[in-house]
Amino acid sequence: MSAHSRIALFALALAAMARPAAAVVTIDVTRGTESRIPIAVVPFAFEGAGAAENLPAAIIEANLARSGRFAPLAREDFAARPQTPEEVRYKPWRLLKVENLVIGRLKEQKDGRIQIQFRLLDVFRERQIAGQKFTVPAARLRKTAHQISDIIYEKLLGRRGAFDTRIAFVTVDGRPRRYRLQIADADGHSPKTILESSRPVLSPAWSPDGRRLAYVSFEQNRSMVYIQDLWSGKRERIAGYDGINGAPAWSPDGRRLALTLSKEGNPEIYLYELAGGKLRRLTRHTAIDTEPAWSPDGGGVIFTSNRSGRPQIYRISARGGAAERVTFGGKYNAGASYAADGKSLVLITNQGNGYRVALYSLAEHSVRELTRGRHDESPSFSPNGDMIMYASQAGGRGVLAALSLDGRVRQVIRTRAGAVREVDWSPYGGQ
Amino acid sequence: MHKLPDILLRRAAALVALFAAMLLAACTTVTPYSDPVVVEVPLEGLDDLGAADEDIIEPSDTYIYEDDASGLSEKELLEKRVIYFDYDSSFLSELGEAVSNAHARNLGGDANARVILEGHADERGTREYNLALAEDRAKTVADVLQALGVDGARIEVVSYGEERPAAAGSNEAAWSQNRRVEILYQ
Numbered sequence: 001m002s003a004h005s006r007i008a009l010f011a012l013a014l015a016a017m018a019r020p021a022a023a024v025v026t027i028d029v030t031r032g033t034e035s036r037i038p039i040a041v042v043p044f045a046f047e048g049a050g051a052a053e054n055l056p057a058a059i060i061e062a063n064l065a066r067s068g069r070f071a072p073l074a075r076e077d078f079a080a081r082p083q084t085p086e087e088v089r090y091k092p093w094r095l096l097k098v099e100n101l102v103i104g105r106l107k108e109q110k111d112g113r114i115q116i117q118f119r120l121l122d123v124f125r126e127r128q129i130a131g132q133k134f135t136v137p138a139a140r141l142r143k144t145a146h147q148i149s150d151i152i153y154e155k156l157l158g159r160r161g162a163f164d165t166r167i168a169f170v171t172v173d174g175r176p177r178r179y180r181l182q183i184a185d186a187d188g189h190s191p192k193t194i195l196e197s198s199r200p201v202l203s204p205a206w207s208p209d210g211r212r213l214a215y216v217s218f219e220q221n222r223s224m225v226y227i228q229d230l231w232s233g234k235r236e237r238i239a240g241y242d243g244i245n246g247a248p249a250w251s252p253d254g255r256r257l258a259l260t261l262s263k264e265g266n267p268e269i270y271l272y273e274l275a276g277g278k279l280r281r282l283t284r285h286t287a288i289d290t291e292p293a294w295s296p297d298g299g300g301v302i303f304t305s306n307r308s309g310r311p312q313i314y315r316i317s318a319r320g321g322a323a324e325r326v327t328f329g330g331k332y333n334a335g336a337s338y339a340a341d342g343k344s345l346v347l348i349t350n351q352g353n354g355y356r357v358a359l360y361s362l363a364e365h366s367v368r369e370l371t372r373g374r375h376d377e378s379p380s381f382s383p384n385g386d387m388i389m390y391a392s393q394a395g396g397r398g399v400l401a402a403l404s405l406d407g408r409v410r411q412v413i414r415t416r417a418g419a420v421r422e423v424d425w426s427p428y429g430g431q
Numbered sequence: 432m433h434k435l436p437d438i439l440l441r442r443a444a445a446l447v448a449l450f451a452a453m454l455l456a457a458c459t460t461v462t463p464y465s466d467p468v469v470v471e472v473p474l475e476g477l478d479d480l481g482a483a484d485e486d487i488i489e490p491s492d493t494y495i496y497e498d499d500a501s502g503l504s505e506k507e508l509l510e511k512r513v514i515y516f517d518y519d520s521s522f523l524s525e526l527g528e529a530v531s532n533a534h535a536r537n538l539g540g541d542a543n544a545r546v547i548l549e550g551h552a553d554e555r556g557t558r559e560y561n562l563a564l565a566e567d568r569a570k571t572v573a574d575v576l577q578a579l580g581v582d583g584a585r586i587e588v589v590s591y592g593e594e595r596p597a598a599a600g601s602n603e604a605a606w607s608q609n610r611r612v613e614i615l616y617q
Contacts, residue, residue, distance in 0.1 A: 202592075291559045
């Protein structure tokens, strides 16, 4: 390959990378910066022909800011723009109260791939905390930037990052309407449509191995539950009974699916064995029972029921038996799922101010609203449990929104891919 | 409140939509993850997130759409093909019950007639709960028909939840039109 064509290819790859980047706009809504770690992500130098893009540093900086745990220093306040440890003079950064510095370089290789090197430096101890070198195709630079973000997050917080993960969401637009089930990076970039339909699609749910999605599609003109393999595109209809077929939820071990069926008269929770297709009814009540979600240990299922008159959350053992009420207070608590530690639920509540995302403490039986929307829906934890993604409204249009668990940082992700309705955050792996 | 012409118009619209739906067979495309689809739509202006403080929504608000069946003739009752419900409720109003009864009598007089009862919900709350709620509404009407002797095999219940609103908008005027069961003769 000639040097020229390599340059052209690289430029093309950068352009391809930059296009989905332009498809998304984000807004930060930040309250208070205390307790966030001050960090500076210096734009990475590019060595080679072609246009130098500062994409990796920008992605890393945006990721860290969105997590709510970091306060990246504004570019215009930078003391310098070092690219190597030798170039770093720590004192000016200390004066800016920056605790950590991220520097790096991009280098085009002879085969057209990009070598990306980064270092995480401790400004006060004047030493390197982490450093790594990757050589990747230009098209994978975005993913590599997410991986670097995860390394920085883990080194500084001692918790696994969740930037190199994905989200699945449903969009609708056009006349006649087009419903699309899409998958994108956790920051909303690089959306890809995996299902497109003229009829509603809802309730996307990732399998625990991150390889499949369960969802509800109205393509047969009524609700039916499907499982789609993401790589092959192959799919299987697993519930197409009379009545409602909805609300699929994977068990933590990936072997069972809880779902809502009304084939026996009214909506009840059923468990479906993926191997063998055995179906077992779990709830028995004349009221509505729907929206099942598994406890982290797989031993129980919580669900929404209006057996008390209004929607509230109940819990039942996965082996069956009597259901017990979980949530009290509030006129409307629905669509709950467990935090990874099992100590709280994220749900949709209406305390008189609209339908909002809230955390429900199981120990204290208290509800804490995290959002301020009117029609917020489908909250979903990041796989490390540190953030929540949900669907909200901005200007009368459905958007994705991300929230740090402390509620401090809330970010709207507006995609060009249509009005967003529901979202589900992927588990680790499966890529 | 809502006179006959409105109802007829809405019914005509529902029939047109039904024919359109029949003509346009559901078109669904499955794409593997490895084969991306590029979507380009112009970017709009940005808005702030969330509601203004004065936009407070009470979940308990109810709206009695039309609840006086007195003085309506059998013909007028039969011409009503949409039954409306209160917020988070599947209870039939007096009018809803009278309309259901009239359709039950009508179905009783024609052994070949079949109906689809489409249940719908307004946009508030979670989608899956609304799917269940809308089915409950349609089944409430189905129960009335069956109680008056209509064979269950002639009744089909379908729930669309909040997915197919009759009226656009995020206000009580729209919501009250969307909490409904549509009676569609086949």
